[in-house]
């Protein structure tokens with residue numbers, strides 16, 4: 001199946017079956033869309049415990065309706081729960097629990113040989129989010 005995700009992976013010389021792990025910064029649909037292609041594939045999907053709980057609650061109660069996709073509850077996903085506030089998940093890839101925008105949002109620091117990258121998802125979209133430590137709320 002050619003999907004948006006499949007096309008992107010294909011351009012990089014990969015296919016869906018080459019993916020062995022996914023890290024969910026937070027599960028709002030604009031950040032986690034495409035997970036459906038990994039149903040039943042035994043791909044490790046790392047997510048913070050607080051995000052998983054909130055996501056399931058939001059889907060079940062229809063609170064925060066539309067921000068999370070109902071199919072996330074599918075038991076064929078291979079969720080791996082992160083409970084730590086900080087954890088080096090892989091060599092030089094560290095996850096940080098950064099609640100605010102969502103209860104279980106995580107940032108990710110990737111340390112390369114000559115530079116580091118900090119992925120913040122929706123933690124700091126605007127300058128004030130970072131400089132004044134104003135959380136981006138989701139509603």
Ligand SMILES: [Zn+2]
Pocket residue numbers: 026028101122138
């Ligand atoms: Zn978001």
